[in-house]
Structure formats: C-alpha cells, structure tokens
Amino acid sequence: MNHSEKYLYCKIFDKNSDFVIWMAFPGIYSFSMSSLGFLWMYKTIDTLNGVNIERICSDTKTTRYRISDVKIFGFSFSFDMDFLTIFAMLNKYGVPIKSRDRVGLPLVFAGGPVVSANPEPYKEFFDFFIIGDGEDVNIKVIEICKNNAAKGKDELLKLLSNVEGVYVPHYPQRVKKLTKKLSECIYTPILSENSFFKNTFILEMSRGCANRCGFCLASYLNLPLRCVPYDELIKTIDYGLKHTNKIALLGAQISAHPHFHDVCNYIYNKIKNGENIEMSVSSLRVDAITPDVVKTLVASGQNNSTLAIEAGSERLRRLINKNLNEEQICNAVKICKENGLKGLKFYGMLGLPTENQDDLIAFVGLAKKIKKENKGFDISFGFSSFVPKPHTPFQWCGREDTKLLESKSNYLKKELHKLGIQVHISSIKWDYWQTVLSRGDASLNDFLLEVYRNGGKLGSFKAAASKYKLNTEYFAYENYSLDKKLPWDFIDMSPGRKFLEEENKRLFAT
Numbered sequence: 001m002n003h004s005e006k007y008l009y010c011k012i013f014d015k016n017s018d019f020v021i022w023m024a025f026p027g028i029y030s031f032s033m034s035s036l037g038f039l040w041m042y043k044t045i046d047t048l049n050g051v052n053i054e055r056i057c058s059d060t061k062t063t064r065y066r067i068s069d070v071k072i073f074g075f076s077f078s079f080d081m082d083f084l085t086i087f088a089m090l091n092k093y094g095v096p097i098k099s100r101d102r103v104g105l106p107l108v109f110a111g112g113p114v115v116s117a118n119p120e121p122y123k124e125f126f127d128f129f130i131i132g133d134g135e136d137v138n139i140k141v142i143e144i145c146k147n148n149a150a151k152g153k154d155e156l157l158k159l160l161s162n163v164e165g166v167y168v169p170h171y172p173q174r175v176k177k178l179t180k181k182l183s184e185c186i187y188t189p190i191l192s193e194n195s196f197f198k199n200t201f202i203l204e205m206s207r208g209c210a211n212r213c214g215f216c217l218a219s220y221l222n223l224p225l226r227c228v229p230y231d232e233l234i235k236t237i238d239y240g241l242k243h244t245n246k247i248a249l250l251g252a253q254i255s256a257h258p259h260f261h262d263v264c265n266y267i268y269n270k271i272k273n274g275e276n277i278e279m280s281v282s283s284l285r286v287d288a289i290t291p292d293v294v295k296t297l298v299a300s301g302q303n304n305s306t307l308a309i310e311a312g313s314e315r316l317r318r319l320i321n322k323n324l325n326e327e328q329i330c331n332a333v334k335i336c337k338e339n340g341l342k343g344l345k346f347y348g349m350l351g352l353p354t355e356n357q358d359d360l361i362a363f364v365g366l367a368k369k370i371k372k373e374n375k376g377f378d379i380s381f382g383f384s385s386f387v388p389k390p391h392t393p394f395q396w397c398g399r400e401d402t403k404l405l406e407s408k409s410n411y412l413k414k415e416l417h418k419l420g421i422q423v424h425i426s427s428i429k430w431d432y433w434q435t436v437l438s439r440g441d442a443s444l445n446d447f448l449l450e451v452y453r454n455g456g457k458l459g460s461f462k463a464a465a466s467k468y469k470l471n472t473e474y475f476a477y478e479n480y481s482l483d484k485k486l487p488w489d490f491i492d493m494s495p496g497r498k499f500l501e502e503e504n505k506r507l508f509a510t
C-alpha cells in the first residue's frame with residue numbers, strides 16, 4: 001500500500017479468497033490517481049467479498065500478487081495510443097499479447113471510450129471488452145468467473161458473451177452499449193499526495209453532453225445527458241470537504257446541469273464564510289459563463305479557464321452543431337475578465353469538414369478582436385486536427401491531407417504569433433495515425449503488434465503499414481458513402497445509425 005494514499009471507504013481484504021483481479025492503467029501512477037473512472041471501478045470491486053484486487057500502472061515496480069495468481073487482468077483504454085502501453089504491460093508480466101497464445105487464465109479485457117466505440121482493431125488481444133458504462137457489469141463478470149471457476153477459458157467466454165454490454169470476439173454477435181443511470185454521485189475514492197491533481201476530490205456532476213457536436217465522441221458515446229440529483233451532489237461535496245479542500249467538478253457539459261449555478265453558489269457561500277476551498281471545473285461552454293460562475297472560480301483560486309470554440313467562423317460552427325456566435329464568445333471573454341480571471345485558453349479544431357481559408361481568416365480575426373477588446377488579458381490558443389470518430393455524424397468524413405493540414409497549422413501559428421498570442425497545435429502526423437485506429441477494422445491487429453515491436457514511434461507506424469500492405473490512407477482520408485457497412489455497426493448504441501445518417505445530411509445542408 002502506498003502511504004501517501006487516503007482511502008475514503010473501507011476496503012475488504014479477504015485472506016481466504018484466491019480470486020485475484022488486476023486492474024491496470026496504461027500510464028504512470030500519478031495519472032491513474034486522477035482517473036475517476038479507473039479509481040471508482042477499483043473501489044467497486046475492492047468492496048466485494050471474496051475478491052482481492054490490485055491496481056497496476058505502467059511504472060508499478062512491485063506487486064502484492066504474482067501474475068499466476070491473477071484470474072482477471074482488466075485494462076482501462078481511454079486514448080487510441082494506449083495500446084502501446086497495454087502491450088508493454090502484458091509483456092512485462094509475461095502475458096502473451098495475443099489472446100489465442102494465452103492458455104488458461106487470466107482473462108484479459110479492456111473497457112473505456114476507445115474500445116466502446118470500436119474494438120475491432122484490438123479484437124485479437126483481448127478476451128472480452130466492456131462496451132459502455134462498466135460500473136455494474138464488472139460485478140456480473142466477476143460473479144460469472146467466480147461461480148464457474150472450474151470451467152475452461154472457452155466455456156467462461158461463452159457465458160460472458162451472453163452478458164449485456166460484454167463483447168467476446170470469439171463469440172461475435174450484436175452488443176448493446178451499457179448506459180448507467182446516475183442516481184449516485186461518483187467521486188475520487190482514494191486521495192493521493194502523488195496524484196497529478198494532488199489530493200483533489202473529483203466528483204462527477206453529469207455524464208454526456210446534449211449538444212451533439214458532429215465530431216464529438218464524448219457526446220454521442222454518452223447519450224443521453226444524465227445529471228446527478230442536487231441533494232446527492234451537495235452530500236458528496238460535503239463528504240469530500242471533510243477530507244480535503246480541493247474539489248473538482250467533472251462532466252463534459254457540467255454547465256447544462258440544472259443545478260450547476262446552485263452548486264457554484266453553495267461553494268461560493270462556503271468560501272465567503274471563511275472556508276478555504278479550491279474548486280476547479282473540467283471545462284465550460286461559452287454560453288454558460290455568467291458573473292456568478294466566474295466569481296466562484298476566482299474565489300476558489302482559479303486564475304485561468306478554457307473555452308472550446310472549435311471553429312473560427314460562425315458558418316463552420318453552425319455546420320458542426322456548435323451554435324455559438326461571435327457576440328456570445330466576446331461577451332463570455334468580457335465576463336471572465338471583469339470578474340477576475342487572468343486569462344483564457346481557446347480550443348479549436350483544424351480540418352473540420354468543409355473548412356476553407358475563410359474559416360482560418362475568421363479565427364485570426366476573432367483572436368484579434370478579443371485581444372483588442374481585452375487589453376492585459378492573457379489569451380492563448382490550442383488546436384488539434386479533426387479525427388473522425390465512430391458513432392458520430394462525421395464518422396463517414398475523411399480527414400484532410402496531412403500536407404494541407406500542416407500548411408493550415410503553419411498559417412495559424414504565424415498569424416497568431418504576429419498578434420502576440422501563444423499557440424499550441426497537436427501533431428498532425430500523430431492525429432493521422434489516430435484516425436487510422438479510430439476508423440480501423442480487424443485488419444489492423446497484426447499491424448498494431450508490429451508497431452509496438454518496432455518501438456511505437458511515428459516511423460514504426462509507416463514501416464508496419466508497408467510490411468502488411470495496409471492502405472491506411474483509406475481509413476484516414478476516404479469519404480465513405482452513407483450506406484457503407486462500418487466495422488463498429490455491430491455495436492448497438494442509441495440514437496442509432498439511422499439518426500446519424502439523418503444528422504449528417506442535416507448538418508451538411510446547414
């Protein structure tokens with residue numbers, strides 16, 4: 001046990017049980033301790049009788065259990081490139097990377113947004129996948145594995161394939177994505193000095209986002225928007241404040257919570273009454289910025305915030321369903337400045353479908369206007385490039401050519417620098433490979449293993465693609481026709497493919 005950790009629940013250690021689970025995070029310890037989903041899943045299992053669980057991170061040095069004791073080895077899979085660390089972790093513990101090369105236990109599984117959206121590029125590596133919100137299904141999976149311990153791997157997998165939300169590649173069938181009701185509030189169950197967000201009590205206010213921007217997996221994967229009831233939120237905030245003064249409110253669209261302002265006021269009043277509270281929020285939508293919200297952030301120690309505006313022009317923002325006009329953006333900046341924030345970072349996306357030079361010019365024009373109207377206020381920009389994601393209305397849209405995106409990126413850097421604005425743009429080349437993984441199919445499995453074996457750098461992707469004669473440009477650049485069969489069609493996710501097709505047509509007709 002790590003002595004800088006503080007458990008906010010009673011763990012159950014069952015010395016008579018030999019049923020051991022490893023829950024693995026494909027990253028270093030400090031990041032794992034700020035991953036709410038990972039920690040909550042761990043806590044859920046750690047409070048079960050008859051099961052012992054251990055957390056494993058990429059920098060874990062020693063383990064309490066040996067791999068030969070482990071019955072289930074589960075990975076959280078949140079980012080496309082996590083596969084590299086997952087393979088390295090399997091390798092470190094002597095577990096063959098391909099499922100067919102593993103004899104007997106442990107069963108290796110993955111859950112998280114990447115594999116919930118499209119598990120096909122990874123289907124040969126995992127025995128099963130959890131599709132969607134996994135909090136409850138994990139318990140079912142464990143029960144099945146415990147109650148059928150005498151059965152062989154194949155029989156166990158057959159049983160698991162009948163559980164809603166579990167996809168077993170060996171027994172392929174349609175899988176329904178799991179959607180959890182948020183009646184209880186999920187929070188950081190273990191505080192850590194060594195967490196990336198040191199000793200911070202993160203609580204989930206809402207899950208999903210009703211805005212449905214055309215490119216946004218976070219929204220489409222988590223529909224409908226679910227909000228934790230107000231009383232439950234307040235109870236959880238009070239509980240967290242008994243253990244730390246650092247609170248973070250989490251949710252893709254927390255400002256859409258019907259009681260977001262009440263929660264801010266609740267915390268603001270506590271601060272005004274002398275409590276030392278540091279509060280942060282994940283991100284805010286432009287249309288949620290009000291003087292009260294900003295005052296609460298400032299009173300609780302936040303100096304800067306981020307606003308995602310995605311596109312430079314109103315035309316393109318309308319097309320992607322981010323219906324913000326310039327006046328709303330400028331007004332939000334003014335409110336932030338007047339109520340005490342020191343600066344704002346704007347997020348944008350390059351290469352969104354139909355983007356042209358006028359849209360880039362509009363970005364620069366908007367930045368110029370904001371800068372001029374808010375002298376002394378710190379403005380910066382961050383950009384990534386468009387990566388089409390499964391289950392979104394833009395899943396059929398190819399990505400722009402890398403060279404063209406790089407010239408757009410250079411243009412923005414040059415023009416924004418001229419205005420004295422800091423700019424950070426994600427690597428266009430890495431975003432290309434992300435797209436290949438995002439829209440890939442089962443033909444990618446050997447390719448991914450080769451990439452890992454060759455070191456996982458950019459050059460390894462190119463070399464592996466050429467070894468397997470993989471047409472990666474097809475996955476990345478091709479504009480698919482709306483009737484194309486897609487690798488992830490077998491995942492049953494609301495609102496469903498028909499809706500996505502209609503939404504695609506509606507957005508492009510805007």
Ligand code: SF4
Nearest residue numbers: 209211212213216219
């Ligand atoms: S507002 Fe943000 S979280 Fe919501 S759909 Fe748009 S990009 Fe996604």
